[in-house]
Amino acid sequence: MNFLPQKTFTGKYLKNLTLYVFTAIVGGVLAGHYAPGESIKLGVVSRYFFMILEAFILPVIFMAIIYGICQLSEIKNASNIVWQTILYFLTVGSIAIILGIVFGSIMQPGSDTGIDISYINTTLPKNFEIENGDLSTLLYLNRHGIFLLISILTGIIMNLSSKKEKFLNLLERGTSIFYTVIKYLYFILPLIIFCNIAYGIAVYGINTLLPLSKVVATVYLADIVFIFGILGLISYGFGFNLWTFLLGIKEEIILVITTSSSKTAFPLIFEKMESEGYSRKILRFIIPLGYNFNLAGACIYISVTCCFLIQFYNISLGFNDYLWLFIIISVTSKTASGVPGSGFLALIFTLNRFGKIPLTDIALLYSVDRFMNEARSVTNFIGIAVSGAIISKINQHQKDEIPSA
Template identity: 40%
Template sequence: MNITNPNPAKKSQKSTFHTIITNLTFWVLIAIIAGVLLGHFSPENGLKMKTIGDGFISLIKLFIGPIIFLTIVLGISGMGNLKKVGRIGIKALTYFEVVSTVALAIGVGIAYLLKPGRIDKSGLTLQDASQFTDHAAEDFSWLQFFLSNFTLQVLLAAIVCGILLNFYQKREQTILVLERFSKVVFTGLKYVMYLAPLGAFGGMAYTIGKFGLETLVPLGKLMVCVYLTMFLFVFLILGSILRYYKINIVSILKYIKEELLLVLGTSSSEAALPSIMVKLEKMGCSKSVVGLVIPTGYSFNLDGTSIYLSMSVIFLAQLYDVHLSFFEILTVIGILMITSKGAAGVTGSGFIVLASTLTALHKIPVEGLAFLLGVDKFMSEARAITNLIGNTVATIIISKSERDFTTLNLDTDVVA
C-alpha cells in the first residue's frame, strides 16, 4: 500500500499558504489595511503611531551614507572595467546614461502634468515644510549648500574615490574588500526592511488619522501614473529606438513573454537574467555583447527604477505643497542619475536612493517616505518589467550598431 503523499492537493495548498504568509508584500498589505482602519475609526490613536513610522525612516536614513558611497565607488570601478573592453563598453555606457536620463526626465514631466500628489489646488500639506524651505529665501551660496549637505559630501567623496581607485595598483584587492563590506551593509538593510510593515502601519495610521481617507486618493493616482508612464516609455521611447533599426517592440515582447511572466511573479528583473541572455543569443545577438550589456545593464540601465524614483520625488513635493524651481528639478535629475545606479535587485535600496535625494535637496521632508511605503511594493512589478525590457532593447540596439546581429535564428515576426 502506498502511503507516500496521500493528499498532494492538500500539500500544495499548504505550500501556497506558506508562501503567502512568508511574503513581505503580504504583511505590508495587512499593515496598510490595519493602519487605514485605525486612523479612520480611532484618529487619536492613529496620530500616536507617527513615532513608529518616523522610527522606521530613521533606521533607513542610517544606511544612506555607506550605501551611497559603496554603490558609487563600485559603480565607477565597474565603468573602468567597461572601458577596458573597448568600443562596445563605452557605447553601452553612453546608451545607458542617455536612455536612463530620458526616463528620469519623462518621470518628472508626467508627474508635473498629471499631478498625482494633488487632490486640490493647495495639496495635502502633510506636515509643515517651512523648515525645509525657509532657506530658499536666503542668498544662495554653493559653498554653504555643499557644507550643510552631508549627502552631497558623500557623493563627491565617492566619485573621487571611485576615479582614484581605477589608478590604484591594488585595485582588485580593494574592490574585493569593498564588495564584501557592501554585502554586509545590504544584508543589514535587508533585515531592516523586514520592519517595513511596521513603517507602513505607522505612516498610514498617522496620515489617515490626521487627514482622513482622502489621502488614499493621491496614492492611487501615483500608482496609475507610474504604470501609465512606464507603458508609454516602453512603447514610445523604446519602441521608437527599435523602429529605427526596423524591429517591432510588440514582437520583442512576445518573444520574451516567459521572462516577463517570471519577473511579474517574482517582482525582480534579476530572476530572468540567465534565460534572457540565452534568448537574446538565439535571437541573433552576439555572445560577447550579451555577456557585457545584460549584466552591466542591471546596474547602469534601470529605466523602470528611474521613472519611479523621479515621479516619487515630484509626488512627495506635491503632497507637501513644496514648489521646486527649475534648478532644483535639474538637481533632482542630476542626483538620481548618480544614486539610481545599482538600485535594482536589493530590497530597500530604492528607499535609500529616495532618502538620499530628499536629504540632498533639503526641501521635502524625508518622513514622507513612510507614506510612500504603502504603495511601493505594488509598483515593484512595473519597475522590474520595465528594467528587463530596457536591458533587452539595449542589447539588441548595441548588437545592431556593432553590425554583430545575425538573423539565422531570428523569429520572422520580430522584424517590423
Template identity: 35%
Template structure:
C-alpha cells in the same frame, strides 16, 4: 499552503494591509509605528554604499576595456536625460488638460511650514551642493576610480579575491535584513495612514488621481515601449521584481529595494558592470516618478492660484526641471526644495502654495518611489541589451522560475559564496 506562509511577498502584502488598518482605526498607535519603518530603511541604506563599491569595483576591474566603461556611462546619462524629459513633458501635458487645481480652495488646506523650503529656494540649485550632499554619487565616483586602478594594477588578483569574498558576506547579511521587510512595511504604512488619514486626500483627490494615472501611463506606455524594443515583456519583469515593489510601496522608499534590485538584475542576465554603473547613477539622475510629480505639482499650483502660464513660461519650467530634478534624491525633503526653486525662478506662482501639498505628499511618495524604481531597472536592462551585455537565456530562466530565484536569494546562499 506552506509555501504561501514562507513567501516574503505574502508577508509584505499582509503587513501593508495590517498597517493601513491600524493607522485608520487607531491613528495614534499607528503614528507610534514610525520607528519600525524608518529603522528598516536606515538599516538597508547601510548596505547601499558597500554594494555599489563592490559591484562597480569588481565589474570594472574584470571588464578590461576602460573605453567600454566610459561608453556605458555616457549612454546611461543620455538615456536618463531623454526618458526623464519624456516624463517631464507627459506630466505637464496631463496636468494642463486635466486641470487638477481648478476649484481647489486654498483656505483650510495644508498650513504647513514652508519657510525652510523658501530659504533653500533662494540659494538656487548648486551642482557642488548636490555632489557634496549626495553620498551615493560620491561612492559611485570613488568606485569607478578604484575599479580603474584595479584594472591597471598588476597585483590585483589578491585584492579581487578579498573583495569577492567580502561581497558574498555583504549580500548574505542583506538577505537576513530583508526577512524583516514586512515589519518595515507595516511601520511605514501604519504611520502614514495614522498621521495623515484618508480624509486628507479628499480635497486634493483629483491631483492624486492625476499623478497616479500619469505615472501608470508612463510605466505601461513609455517604459513598455523601451523594453519592447528588445522584445522583453514589461509585465514579466514587474512580476519578477514583485517582492521589491511591495517593499518600496510599504516603506515609500526606493532605497529599500535598491540592493535587491541590483542582485535580481544580474540574475536575469544584466552584466555586473552595467548594473553597478547604471542603477546607482539612475538613483540620482533617472528619477522618472519624481520628475512627473514635480512638473504636475507646478502646473497644479498655477491652476490653484489662477495663473495662466504662457508657452515661454512652460518651456522655462521644462528647462529648469530638466536640471534641478536631477538633485531631488540628494537630501531628505529635497523634492520640495526643487519645487520651491522652480517656483522662485518662474516668479509667478506663490511659493506658499507648497503648504497645500505637505499633507498629501506622503501619499504620493509611494507612486514616485515605485516609478523611479521600475524606471531604473528598465534603464539597466535597455543599456545592457544595447551593449550586448545581456544574457537572454538567464532572463528566460529567471522569469520562468521566479520562486526558485527568490528562494536562492533569500535562503540558499552560504556564507562567503559569490552572490551571482
C-alpha cells in the same frame, strides 16, 4: 528574454511577504483609525529605519559604481555603452518631464479645487524648510550627487591602479557583507510598513486625500502611461518584452511599493537580474547611475505638482517659463534619490530655483505626498531596472555575459 524561476533570497523571502504586508497594512489602518494618538508616535520608527537602511545602502552604491567602472573598462565597446547610457537617461528623463507637464495641463488638477485650507493639515515639518542660498541645505539635497561624483573619481583612479584586481576582490567581499546585513534588515519590513500606514492614517486620513485626489490621480495616471506606454514602446523597439520582465521582478516591485522607496530593492535587483543572465559588468555600471540620473518617477511627480500649483494660484506662464521650468526639473529631480520624502524636498528645491511659484501653501501638497510616494518610487525603480535590461539587450553580442533573447 525569458525569466525562469530562480532560488534567490528574494524569491524565498518575498514569496510570503505579500501576506505579511497585507496583514501589516490592515493592522496599520485599524491602529491609525482607532488609536491615532499612539499611531502618530510610530512615525519615528520608519523614519529611523530608513536612515539606518540608507547608511548601509550608500556604501553598496559606492562599491557598485567603482566595481562597475573597473569592470566596464574590460569590455571592448565600453565607450559605446557610456554614450548609450547618457543618451538613454537624457531622453527618457526629458520624456518623463514633458509627460508630467502634458498630463498636468490636460487634467488641470489645480483648477477649481474648492479646497478650504483650514480643513487640511498644512503643517510643514522643520526638516523640509529650505533657506535660499543655505550651503548646508544645498549639500544635503545634493549629497547623493556628490557621493556619486566621488565614487566615479575613485573608480577611475582605481581602474588605473596596478592593484586593481586586489581592490576588486576586496570590493566583492565588502559588498557581500553589506548585502547580508541589508537582507536581514528586510525581515522587519512588515513592522515598518505597519508603523508607516498607522502614522499616515492617524495624521492625514482620507479627509485629506479627497480634496486633492485629482493631483494624486494625475500623478498615478502619468506614471502608468509612462511605464506601459513609453517604456513599453521603447522595450518593444529593442525586441524586449516589458510585461515578461516586470513579472520577473514582481517581488522587488512589491518591496518598493510597500516601503515607498526604490532604494530598498537596490541590492536585490542585482541578484535577480544577474541570476537571469544579464551582464554583471553592465548592470553594475548602469543601475547605480540610474539611482541618481534616471529618476522618471520624480520627474513626473515634480512636473505634475508644479502644474498643480501654477493652476492653484492661477499663474500665467509663457513658453520660455516652461522651458526654464523643464531645465530646472531636469537638474533638481536628481536630488530625489534618497529615502521616502526626498521627492518632496526636490519639489521645494525646484520651486526655490524657479521663483515664480509661491511656497505659501506648499504644505498642502505635503499632506498627500505620501499617497504619491509609492507611484513615484515604483516608477523610478522600474525605469532603472528597464534601463539596465535595455542597455544589456543592445550589447547582447557580449556572448559570454548576455543571454540571447
